[in-house]
Amino acid sequence: MAIIKKVKSKLSEFAYNNIPRNTSFKPRGYFNDFQSYFDAFPESDLEVKEVYPDLETKLRLSREFYAQFSEFTKYDKAKDVGEEQLELSCTTDYKVAIIPMGRVMTNNMSMVAVISEENYLLADVSLQYHMDRPAFGEDNIVFKRKYFPAPTFINGTVFNMLGGGGTVANIGHWFLDAFARIHLLKKAGLLEEVDYFLVPNFDYSYHRESFALLGIPGEKIISANEIQHFQAERLISSTHPRGVRSYLVPHWLIHFYKEAFIPKFDEEKQFPARVYISRRDSKLRGISNEEELISFLESKGFVTYEMSKLTLIDKFNLIHQADEIVAMSGAGLIGMLTGKIGAKFLELFPRGFVHSLYYNIAVFQEMDYDYLICESAHKSENMKAAQLEDIKVDIGEVKAIVEKWTSEKEY
Structure with a gap:
């Protein structure tokens, strides 16, 4: 089945790039900001609601930690703030746009083109992923396309939640880059006006459960997994939750999940204070000596979980209930969004894939963070290769950190 999907995807991509069809749907041009759009179309009925104007997200970290980062994760500006510290920052102008007769075209991977009634791409609420740099309107690959299937028309108001390929089947990207857009929608006062939610995928249980937790029924969900060109009577689209090619997680995103999910916790259900999260349920990034690691951790009272x-x-x-957490870096750690003040977290990294994501989430919640960089067979040169790296954990180093936690508690 997976092979058939890949073949279909390759054939579709070939057609899009080589066989001219319905070329009138190709955007005439682009606007990198809404002011330029309104200058060109002053009579337009398109509306823009400011949510968090020019919001700056900052993250301080040690030079030592930053020096370990993989080059392909260094998205954000870094500046000196002392001999031992750096500060990463990103400024994002968060907006929500209401676009009459707006269109969305996507490959559900690297490109989401949001197109106005006048047939212009609106870069502020579109997406184009570029491996090496931020991408803007002119970079959107919709302009390279020749084949345009006729759009599926949707009566009513549709909220676009598409966030690129990671959001299709990765729980971490789903909550960071797709589902978090609901907060921007609510903040703009538009949630109750939405008839349908356009999502990258609706195949996994966490897709369905996340909407159910907010009281949104499955009948309101439209998946872009099969149909990739839509036009809505009224399209609503937001700025990307993490801005244009930023690794940083803004404060509002963390607050959104704490406010949305913590009240839904079953107060009768008790989880252990010491938790180890295993990746035995994943085909990517395993631990070659995990049995030895689990044996040590269980001797210290840790309980092993597989998030799936x-x-x-x-x-x-x-x-949320854990006082101490040990885990290898990965999407299964997205539960860190509801961590608690003072909890201790040890993140295990492959040497080839070190980044700030869960450090960012932890320190914004005043958790105590430690990390351990583990050896792997080779150092990856790109993110795709890094996601495959198995590691070997130095049990002695884990022991030292866990014993440090114990001594701090006793003190």
């Missing part, structure tokens, strides 16, 4: 075996709400509740 928990319901969505329990993934978050588990982390």
